[in-house]
Amino acid sequence: xxxxxxxxxxxxxxxxxxxxxxxxxxxxxxxxxxxxxxxxxxxxxxxxxxxxxxxxxxxxxxxxxxxxxxxxxxxxxxxxxxxxxxxxxxxxxxxxxxxxxxxxxxxxxxxxxxxxxxxxxxxxxxxxxxxxxxxxxxxxxxxxxxxxxxxxxxxxxxxxxxxxxxxxxxxxxxxxxxxxxxxxxxxxxxxxxxxxxxxxxxxx
Amino acid sequence: xxxxxxxxxxxxxxxxxxxxxxxxxxxxxxxxxxxxxxxxxxxxxxxxxxxxxxxxxxxxxxxxxxxxxxxxxxxxxxxxxxxxxxxxxxxxxxxxxxxxxxxxxxxxxxxxxxxxxxxxxxxxxxxxxxxxxxxxxxxxxxxxxxxxxxxxxxxxxxxxxxxxxxxxxxxxxxxxxxxxxxxxxxxxxxxxxxxxxxxxxxxx
Amino acid sequence: xxxxxxxxxxxxxxxxxxxxxxxxxxxxxxxxxxxxxxxxxxxxxxxxxxxxxxxxxxxxxxxxxxxxxxxxxxxxxxxxxxxxxxxxxxxxxxxxxxxxxxxxxxxxxxxxxxxxxxxxxxxxxxxxxxxxxxxxxxxxxxxxxxxxxxxxxxxxxxxxxxxxxxxxxxxxxxxxxxxxxxxxxxxxxxxxxxxxxxxxxxxx
Numbered sequence: 001x002x003x004x005x006x007x008x009x010x011x012x013x014x015x016x017x018x019x020x021x022x023x024x025x026x027x028x029x030x031x032x033x034x035x036x037x038x039x040x041x042x043x044x045x046x047x048x049x050x051x052x053x054x055x056x057x058x059x060x061x062x063x064x065x066x067x068x069x070x071x072x073x074x075x076x077x078x079x080x081x082x083x084x085x086x087x088x089x090x091x092x093x094x095x096x097x098x099x100x101x102x103x104x105x106x107x108x109x110x111x112x113x114x115x116x117x118x119x120x121x122x123x124x125x126x127x128x129x130x131x132x133x134x135x136x137x138x139x140x141x142x143x144x145x146x147x148x149x150x151x152x153x154x155x156x157x158x159x160x161x162x163x164x165x166x167x168x169x170x171x172x173x174x175x176x177x178x179x180x181x182x183x184x185x186x187x188x189x190x191x192x193x194x195x196x197x198x199x200x201x202x203x204x
Numbered sequence: 205x206x207x208x209x210x211x212x213x214x215x216x217x218x219x220x221x222x223x224x225x226x227x228x229x230x231x232x233x234x235x236x237x238x239x240x241x242x243x244x245x246x247x248x249x250x251x252x253x254x255x256x257x258x259x260x261x262x263x264x265x266x267x268x269x270x271x272x273x274x275x276x277x278x279x280x281x282x283x284x285x286x287x288x289x290x291x292x293x294x295x296x297x298x299x300x301x302x303x304x305x306x307x308x309x310x311x312x313x314x315x316x317x318x319x320x321x322x323x324x325x326x327x328x329x330x331x332x333x334x335x336x337x338x339x340x341x342x343x344x345x346x347x348x349x350x351x352x353x354x355x356x357x358x359x360x361x362x363x364x365x366x367x368x369x370x371x372x373x374x375x376x377x378x379x380x381x382x383x384x385x386x387x388x389x390x391x392x393x394x395x396x397x398x399x400x401x402x403x404x405x406x407x408x
Numbered sequence: 409x410x411x412x413x414x415x416x417x418x419x420x421x422x423x424x425x426x427x428x429x430x431x432x433x434x435x436x437x438x439x440x441x442x443x444x445x446x447x448x449x450x451x452x453x454x455x456x457x458x459x460x461x462x463x464x465x466x467x468x469x470x471x472x473x474x475x476x477x478x479x480x481x482x483x484x485x486x487x488x489x490x491x492x493x494x495x496x497x498x499x500x501x502x503x504x505x506x507x508x509x510x511x512x513x514x515x516x517x518x519x520x521x522x523x524x525x526x527x528x529x530x531x532x533x534x535x536x537x538x539x540x541x542x543x544x545x546x547x548x549x550x551x552x553x554x555x556x557x558x559x560x561x562x563x564x565x566x567x568x569x570x571x572x573x574x575x576x577x578x579x580x581x582x583x584x585x586x587x588x589x590x591x592x593x594x595x596x597x598x599x600x601x602x603x604x605x606x607x608x609x610x611x612x
Contacts, residue, residue, distance in 0.1 A: 057470075058475060059471050059475075060470035121471055122478065125476060139552070143551060143552065148441065148552075148553065152441075152443050152553075153444075158446070
């Protein structure tokens with residue numbers, strides 16, 4: 001069972017952390033688009049939970065985890081409150097947010113790929129779904145805000161490639177029966193490091 | 205069984221009424237965007253049925269009711285024909301459309317929350333899904349028309365809050381084993397009244 | 409079993425061909441929007457596979473075929489490479505692309521309607537799903553590229569009507585127990601011919 005990749009408690013904590021930072025990015029975009037607190041909350045929910053809901057619909061894990069665990073639902077609301085009261089400060093710590101977002105990207109790529117495998121998908125499909133989980137929330141965020149998804153744009157640093165690297169690593173680890181807490185975390189850190197290097201050196 | 209909230213015939217009639225008024229709003233936006241009769245019909249379908257299809261996908265009720273009941277499919281087409289031939293008149297009776305839309309909002313919030321509960325979702329998840337059912341069609345309408353969803357915008361009267369109020373009321377009624385035709389209709393009317401007051405007094 | 413409409417090998421080949429030409433149209437739009445190779449690949453994937461994934465989610469065929477057959481996943485990538493290296497040439501052979509797209513439209517309308525029927529949907533629902541399969545990828549393409557779907561616009565030649573004609577024909581053939589490889593291909597060719605005539609004579 002690759003679902004044993006992380007203990008349930010560890011995985012849940014990592015999931016919540018990833019949802020929180022993605023929701024922050026949704027809330028900040030809502031502020032830039034002059035949306036009010038409600039718009040901030042809705043965009044935070046859609047960004048934080050979108051990728052996971054998409055993944056669960058595709059693998060047939062309904063109702064999605066986002067709807068059966070109250071923590072998943074409340075986390076983006078907490079992020080929205082943070083953005084609403086602290087958004088000048090949050091923007092100032094942009095580097096922190098970018099770092100957390102990079103970590104969330106890696107974690108979602110790893111857990112998305114592993115969950116897809118658990119549901120019987122093949123290696124390539126699991127990788128595709130891992131990437132979709134990691135980047136899906138951001139695409140939904142940009143579509144709702146009426147912007148071309150930054151994922152697609154050439155003038156933004158690479159975003160999906162780090163997720164793809166982590167997802168492929170996980171698929172290889174599964175095939176080698178070597179996926180565990182340490183190697184899984186390692187794969188997430190590879191994505192994290194690639195993304196941070198891309199931001200630092202402007203890889204596009 | 206909360207699905208017995210309304211008798212099947214009553215619920216079906218209310219559903220069709222809600223779909224019809226939401227489809228009118230989709231058709232009218234299509235007219236404003238200079239779309240032709242076909243574009244009007246497509247946007248009416250997407251707006252009228254979008255929220256319910258989203259709800260059914262998430263709770264795993266596939267194929268969605270919109271695809272198994274021919275009345276659901278034909279209703280938006282009827283709304284599209286009405287818009288096509290009568291849109292100056294329909295715009296003039298804007299107040300009527302707004303009222304019907306507010307009624308649809310309340311009804312969808314109530315039936316969406318109850319259906320989610322029937323499929324085993326918890327209280328918070330049922331409320332979230334009730335709101336998603338009520339506002340989902342409008343979000344899909346605005347995304348397809350390439351506009352920022354009015355749901356998210358600060359310069360529009362509150363829309364999701366009335367739906368949220370009705371959905372929470374339904375969850376409380378379910379917990380108290382007090383959900384029935386009268387109390388359910390009451391919850392829908394609360395949403396209706398809140399929305400009408402918001403429009404009247406410009407609550408934003 | 410209408411799934412025997414075409415032998416598995418024939419249907420698979422036709423599916424891949426349809427995905428390829430739809431993916432080409434996604435890739436070309438990405439070029440026009442100044443997206444890079446990664447954006448081209450993502451938009452090609454979304455356009456080529458979007459209609460079929462939507463259909464499979466709605467009928468409950470999860471995980472969707474696009475995620476269980478590696479050929480489905482790789483085909484849009486091949487189209488993206490073609491667009492990236494050859495896009496001036498591909499644009500020049502616009503007529504060829506339009507023809508292939510028209511063929512894909514017909515094939516997807518036919519196979520989408522037949523698959524929906526296999527999953528127990530009624531005639532009208534099957535027709536609706538056939539049309540959604542045929543046009544869904546293009547709508548997703550345009551939404552991601554931040555444009556009003558050309559499907560909805562009055563200033564484009566008719567697109568959904570040919571798909572609708574083919575889907576209705578398939579539903580009639582199913583009802584008459586007359587759906588087979590020859591009649592099914594005939595229905596696809598009807599859509600193809602209608603679309604080509606619309607382009608030739610500017611039907612809108």
